Amino acid sequence: MLWWGKEMNEWQVLHASDLDFLLENSSSPYDYSGDNNESEYCCGTPPCSQDFTFDRTFLPVLYSLLFILGLLGNGAVAAVLLSQKAALSSTDTFLLHLAVADMLLVLTLPLWAVDAAVQWVFGSGLCKVAGALFNINFYAGALLLACISFDRYLSIVHATQLYRRRPQARVTLTCVTVWGLCLLFALPDFIFLAANHDERLSATHCQYSIQQVGHTARALQLVAGFLLPLLVMAYCYARILAVLLLSRGQRRLRAIRVVVVVVVAFTICWTPYHLVVLVDTLMNMGALARNCSQENHVDVAKSITSGLGYMHCCLNPLLYAFVGVKFRERMWQLLIRLGCPEQREHVRQLSRRDSSWSETTEASYSGL
Amino acid sequence: MNVKGMTTVLAMLFYAIIVQGFPMFKGGRCLCRDHGVKAVKVKDVEQASVIYPSNNCNKIEVIITLKAHKGKRCLNPRSKQGKIIIKRAEKIHFLNSQNV
Numbered sequence: 001m002l003w004w005g006k007e008m009n010e011w012q013v014l015h016a017s018d019l020d021f022l023l024e025n026s027s028s029p030y031d032y033s034g035d036n037n038e039s040e041y042c043c044g045t046p047p048c049s050q051d052f053t054f055d056r057t058f059l060p061v062l063y064s065l066l067f068i069l070g071l072l073g074n075g076a077v078a079a080v081l082l083s084q085k086a087a088l089s090s091t092d093t094f095l096l097h098l099a100v101a102d103m104l105l106v107l108t109l110p111l112w113a114v115d116a117a118v119q120w121v122f123g124s125g126l127c128k129v130a131g132a133l134f135n136i137n138f139y140a141g142a143l144l145l146a147c148i149s150f151d152r153y154l155s156i157v158h159a160t161q162l163y164r165r166r167p168q169a170r171v172t173l174t175c176v177t178v179w180g181l182c183l184l185f186a187l188p189d190f191i192f193l194a195a196n197h198d199e200r201l202s203a204t205h206c207q208y209s210i211q212q213v214g215h216t217a218r219a220l221q222l223v224a225g226f227l228l229p230l231l232v233m234a235y236c237y238a239r240i241l242a243v244l245l246l247s248r249g250q251r252r253l254r255a256i257r258v259v260v261v262v263v264v265a266f267t268i269c270w271t272p273y274h275l276v277v278l279v280d281t282l283m284n285m286g287a288l289a290r291n292c293s294q295e296n297h298v299d300v301a302k303s304i305t306s307g308l309g310y311m312h313c314c315l316n317p318l319l320y321a322f323v324g325v326k327f328r329e330r331m332w333q334l335l336i337r338l339g340c341p342e343q344r345e346h347v348r349q350l351s352r353r354d355s356s357w358s359e360t361t362e363a364s365y366s367g368l
Numbered sequence: 369m370n371v372k373g374m375t376t377v378l379a380m381l382f383y384a385i386i387v388q389g390f391p392m393f394k395g396g397r398c399l400c401r402d403h404g405v406k407a408v409k410v411k412d413v414e415q416a417s418v419i420y421p422s423n424n425c426n427k428i429e430v431i432i433t434l435k436a437h438k439g440k441r442c443l444n445p446r447s448k449q450g451k452i453i454i455k456r457a458e459k460i461h462f463l464n465s466q467n468v
Contacts, residue, residue, distance in 0.1 A: 014416040014457055046440050047399035047431050112392045131393065138390075193393070199419050200396025207395045208423055222385055274381055281384035295397060306391045 048292035050201060052116075054300045059116035062307045063109040066314055070106030073317040074099040080321070080330050090151050090171045095320055097175050098144040102313040105137035109310075119203040124195045127206035131193040132186040139225030140182045141313065145266070146229035146236075147174060148320065153236035156255075157243050185221040237263055262319055269312035273305035395424030399431060404442030407449040408432050416443070418457040430454065 077099040081092055088096065108130045111122060120127060192208045237259050244256045280298050282288045321327045399419070415433040430443040430450050443450050 014418070014453060014460065015414075045401050045442065047429075047442050048397070048401060049399070050396060115392065134390070134392070196422075198396045198422060199417075200399055200422065200425060201394075205394055207393050219382075222382065227382075274385075277384045278377065278381055281380050290401065292401070302391050 048295060050299065051296045052201075052299070055116050055303050057117075059303055059307070060113040063113040063116070063310075066307070066310055067106050067109045067113075069314040070102055070109075073314055074102045074106075076331065077317040077321045078103070080327060080334060083330070083334060087168060091148060093168075093171045093175065094144050094148045094151065097178070098141060098148070098316055098320070101137040101140040101144060102316055105134060105141070105310075105313055108134045115206065120195050120206045121204070122195070122206075124193075127195045128190050128193045131206055132189040135189050135221075135225075136179075136182040136186045139185050139221070140178055141316070142226050142229040143178045143181065145316075146232040147178065149233045149236035149240075153240055156240050181224065185225045188221065233263070233266070258323055261323070265315055265319055266312065268308075269315065270309050273302070273309045276301045276305050395422055398425035398427060398429065400429050400442035402442070403446075404430070404444040404450075406444055406447040408434070408441060408443060412436075412438065416453050416457075418454055428454065 078096060081088060081096045081099070084092075111126070111130045112134075114121065122130070193206060194209045195204055196207050196209055197204045198207065241256065241259055244252055244259070276298065279288065280302065283290045283295065283298065322331070412434050413432055414435045417431045417433070419429045419431065421427060428445050430445050430453055432441045432443050433439075434441065443453070445451070445454060
């Protein structure tokens with residue numbers, strides 16, 4: 001199957017003149033007589049054309065919305081965490097990295113919005129970078145969620161063993177490992193993503209220029225970057241829930257609520273997309289009946305449900321940070337400092353002991 | 369609980385996500401739904417396009433545009449006429465690449 005490799009043009013048009021020459025000079029007899037030929041025209045189905053009118057308006061709007069929400073929400077989380085003078089706890093460090101990963105992911109959305117509205121106009125270089133950045137941060141998000149669940153699992157289920165806070169160095173090492181792994185997972189993207197002119201779509205898009213070779217790499221990527229974190233999360237939160245249900249205490253209900261909300265949000269955001277992908281696969285395998293309009297319906301469903309999935313990046317700050325009372329207080333403090341100069345003066349007097357470094361930190365808040 | 373069914377569903381999901389990735393890296397589906405017609409009248413042909421396998425469609429497709437707005441038809445690439453057209457397309461491509 002190498003004959004249609006990269007050097008082969010993926011599309012070849014023959015005009016009537018070429019064909020006349022070809023068919024007249026050919027000695028082979030044809031499979032048709034003039035009569036049944038007409039009936040062949042009636043029964044042969046015309047080719048489908050993929051209809052992207054929905055995507056052209058829906059996706060740019062959705063991506064712009066997610067871009068703004070994601071930057072604001074995650075930016076707020078990062079600002080609050082960075083404004084803390086005390087050393088960050090392990091969960092807070094993971095949250096900070098999660099916010100950065102989510103922000104980097106939504107930063108690529110404007111490019112995809114243009115791609116959905118028109119076509120990929122940014123060339124192969126930016127296709128590789130944006131595609132890799134998108135995947136790196138998607139997987140970094142999944143791995144960091146797993147880290148957070150493991151961290152909570154350690155502190156709730158094995159509270160006695162790990163009463164002391166873990167050394168900061170170990171947390172930093174975990175984060176470095178997470179980012180390193182994600183860079184490794186993105187290698188296939190750097191190699192195989194390219195701006196291709198897809199003749200079936202009659203447009204240029206940023207896509208994988210692979211057939212079989214890259215599938216193994218992408219399978220590894222999926223297992224290590226998505227399924228593994230998912231299993232870790234499921235196990236940790238199940239154990240945590242088991243402990244919480246047995247325990248008594250004022251905070252018990254609240255803690256259970258947080259765990260349930262986190263798992264439910266992840267499920268709600270990603271299950272519909274996976275169901276649609278399943279239907280699509282069944283159709284491709286021939287297990288479900290297919291026709292042009294059904295395929296277009298599936299494409300629309302895929303756009304909507306993947307948007308729901310990306311929305312999870314904007315939910316993370318709400319779920320992990322703003323649910324905490326301490327976090328909300330800190331946020332209000334920041335807003336008050338930003339909003340009213342008098343209050344700000346008041347706050348400053350309260351925290352006289354702060355060094356001059358706080359001035360520069362304050363300056364960075366205005367970026368929000 | 370039906371373990372076998374669950375495993376099948378998971379395996380298929382896994383396969384699907386590997387093959388498709390996220391919808392942003394979209395590729396065109398196969399254009400032809402069935403094998404296509406065996407042959408068309410040569411005098412009706414306005415244009416013939418040979419589209420090679422790509423990321424999302426692993427088969428070669430031959431699409432005939434008919435004269436007089438009769439529309440487009442998929443031609444079976446394994447039929448005699450289909451094979452001849454594909455061969456011709458390769459030859460033209462070869463000649464073009466020689467000129468360059």
